Amino acid sequence: MSKDTAAQSKANQATIAYRLLKQDIIKGIHQPGDKLLMSHLKESYDIGAGPMREALSQLVADRLVTAISQRGFRVAEMSLEELTDIYDARAHLEALITELAVERGDDSWEATVLGEAHKLSRVNEVNSPEEMLEVWDSRHKSFHNAIANGCSSVKLLELRMSLLDQAERYRQLWLRQTVFSQSALEGKRQEHSDLVDALLDRDKARAKQLMYEHILSPIPVIRNLLP
């Protein structure tokens, strides 16, 4: 039995519900502002009220869901204000982490970053557009994770993940626009290439600045798509 299958089978109902709900909120199956009715959730996920509550209050901590005592749960709203706030925080945090990664990253970090950059630049021979989207997004994330890991700070990486989760619904809006536009994709390719250059040159200030701008760049696109 694979490790993954073992983990899945061991996971309790609350964990299963948490994963499914989170995915469905990110995918937009549950829209911002939607009421998350316990009776519906119980039925559609086939999970009891207890574990479901447990999952929901975790998502409240993740800021993907809001709760009012005795009045249940709703999918958290999306707004231009939140978009700006999340991306401002992400840009500053990611810039900080990049700076630390340049200071602290070793040879093996450099190697991994270079490897992930290469994989990302070679997203070509794919079948469907949907697969393209998935593969590019996955490799793009791996590339950025590889850079960030160089900072060697467990806690900063956890904070980074928390912001990424909160940004994910906004990112989804940007992703389609970017991956399906040859020129946008080429722009990203250039940004990534410049970034890698700065990292390998150990040019702290330049890497920090490039990362800051790279993170903020999707904002105009997302702003236009925001409902």
Place this chain on the structure above:
Amino acid sequence: MSKDTAAQSKANQATIAYRLLKQDIIKGIHQPGDKLLMSHLKESYDIGAGPMREALSQLVADRLVTAISQRGFRVAEMSLEELTDIYDARAHLEALITELAVERGDDSWEATVLGEAHKLSRVNEVNSPEEMLEVWDSRHKSFHNAIANGCSSVKLLELRMSLLDQAERYRQLWLRQTVFSQSALEGKRQEHSDLVDALLDRDKARAKQLMYEHILSPIPVIRNLLP
């Protein structure tokens, strides 16, 4: 009826359990590594298993508790490695937030910082040592919160709070040593005064550097007290 009492009376069992448990873990009533037995918790807090699980899994997200599926919950261990990691992250994040506060803070921010600094410098006419501890800690937190609020980033402030919560058990070790030592207290007074000067001078680089060092300064004290 006061707002607080109303909030208390409206809060559900899970929220009550979360608050009580968190306090008791920070106070050390539940020690690092302790098993959090559902039957004991149910009895001592007089709260059912469902809400108690909900509270526990929130504390897992807060990193104050660890969970193993089907094997229950334990108070998270404390370690020198975690101390170093948390304080490294805190110092960098707080320095970043301070820098932004100097950039973004307005007149009313300056006024609040100055006011809180004044209150903190006047913790004197108190009755018991225990009260002294409580009052100083409370005002010290308010002072630092006032500075941080200047950054105007909801998300960065949330990340800051998350790290503060994780640092709280370590901070408690340092607090007694500092508040009950006249020389240590004088040292802090000086650091705070320098910090305020840099803030009001809008000296970004200096404020950032002072804050970075201020956050890291408790580490040697805590290291010696760590069990």
Place this chain on the structure above:
DNA sequence: AATTATAAAAATGTAGATATTTTTAAATAA
């Protein structure tokens, strides 16, 4: 000693009971 069987303890989940909020409809007042 190592392995297996058994019993006890504990975690987790379910179903139904209870409490709260929301909706609906009727009654009252402007």
Place this chain on the structure above:
DNA sequence: TTATTTAAAAATATCTACATTTTTATAATT
């Protein structure tokens, strides 16, 4: 009529008590 209040009903959230599953401890067996 229109708006407001009130009371009852329905919908919903939450909790409790119990049932089930899993783990852990103990004893028995090889």
